[in-house]
Amino acid sequence: MTLRKKLDKIFGDAFAAAGLDRSFGLVQESARPDLCQFQCNGALAAAKASKANPRALAEAVLAAVDKGIVIRDLSLAGPGFINITLTDAFLADIAATARQDPRLGVPPADPRLKILVDFGGPNVAKPMHVGHLRSAIIGDSLQRLNRLLGHDVVSDVHLGDWGTQMGMLIEEVRLQDPGLPYFDPEVREAYPLESPVTLQDLEAMYPRASSRCKADPVEMEKARQATFELQNGRAGYRALWSHFCTVSKAGLKDDFGALGVEFTYWYGESDDQKNIPGMISDLKQREVAVISEGATVILLDDDGSGAPLPPLLLVKSDGAYLYGTTDLASLRRRVAEDKADRILYVADKRQSLHFRQVFLGVKKSGYLGQAVAEHIGFGTVNGPDGKPFKTRAGGVMKLGDLISMARTEAAKRMAEGGIAESLSPAEREKVAHLVGMAAVKYSDLCNPRSSDYVFDIEKFTQFEGRTGPYLLYAAVRMKSILRKALERGFGAGALLQPSDFERPLFLKIAALPDALERAGRDSMPNLVCDYAFELAGAFSTFYQNCNILREEDPARRGSWLALTGLTLQALECSLGVLGLETPESM
């Protein structure tokens, strides 16, 4: 049981003993650390509900609390706050238990769920830009977090590989080289194994094709026709499309690899197409889907929550499927075949209406069963002007450029400070990469995900204060101490009860399981960012005030080394959830 749950139970019991609902016994971290460590405001809420005197209720609760070995001080303050301070013996006991536990006190998930994370992936043929950063980094953090909590997690990049842009590209290739066999209806097989286009070609072709189609309705119609034929199985187009996908995936794997992001599946929209016709006829047969103005739709106006939603369009009057159709089919497959209990769609919050429609539609279809689908929406990445981010030259900043920029800044900082000079150039480069990635990921994750986001390269390459590099630095100092202790033959010993400088650190270590559980429940990696920063800060204060290696009392030194080792584990655990890797030195 986590610390907070333990306290909730103690106070829930006390409220129950005082004749009140035990749900009032929720305990939170103190807003006044100068007065106490935790507080319970339940007496105020209970008083409101029953129109009683809050102080009198709090008195009754106080009298009923079983302090045991857990609570040192209990007091009534203000209008009815209950202030709580734990015994040092109990804090030391929690830390000692965590030290013996590879999971650091994080209870295994119960029930253990099958969780599927959909990254709402990038489109084939388009390079990843800073806008794709969030889905990659947030989604990766969620898959790491849920795995750590003990769930069975799989992830799917879910590429955009089936839209009109594919037809545009086919036509673009035809313009450049109409003699290729892909366009010859007589040729049915044995297409070249080598792709006619490289990644660089694709990246240049896409904007060209897109603006051509936008400018000219005739060109757009050609692209639509090509898309239609592709989707209906024209062999030459399928072969060409397959090259586009292969070439794109190789590029995407480089970018995701640099970010340290991995997926279980590299599926795309195309993978669910074959199941759509069967799904449509099933929905029609059960009258979940109806014909409206020539289109097949699911009506959503009966959810009773205020304004009716527009219907979920499944098949347009011209026979074309839509995004929602594909999403419905993949949801159905994920529940039926993957046995997913919880499906997380990590996608820009501007798509929230779309997902509400899809989720209501799938609910009406009955495909979801007991499973839960959630849209993990995140804020838009804008430039300083509040509009979608552009480089100074007006172009889109590629993700790869951002990563190398952060790495260069880190290397520069290391050179200026004469840091890590003893390392080989290759090792220095590795460290610079880790530091740069830490800066980028932490600044992306540290705000609540639904907040909008102003992209600022200065902020992304900042190394002081509340940043990824600060956290790595704290970890590196711990590692350095532990290494030196080993050299001098100093070992870690039993944890003694905390002194004033250590107590905040003990409290933070005890708070790890609650922080991770809440972050997982609400899919909020920023809570893990908060936790890691507070933990590192508590260690820094301890470090500044207690010189571990110069401590002469072996028992105290051993305890401090144990505390340092445990803090390092808790820090690396939370940094691991954020996708940050700590170097040995920096």
Next chain:
RNA sequence: GGUCCCGUAGCUCAGCUGGAUAGAGCAUCAGAUUUCUAAUCUGACGGUCGGGCGUUCGAGUCGCCCCGGGGCCA
């Protein structure tokens, strides 16, 4: 037109079921290093929480109206 989100310190942002003195980081200023990595630590300065009315013992948080910015749908 319908609907949703945002407005908090000079800047970038937190603020969990309404609770005590609204918190961080950056910037500015003042300190700390013969000592475990100063990418650090300690402290100070800095806020009519966009405005108004209301509910409440208590409102940044809830309700209504207005101002300003943005998203989505039509």
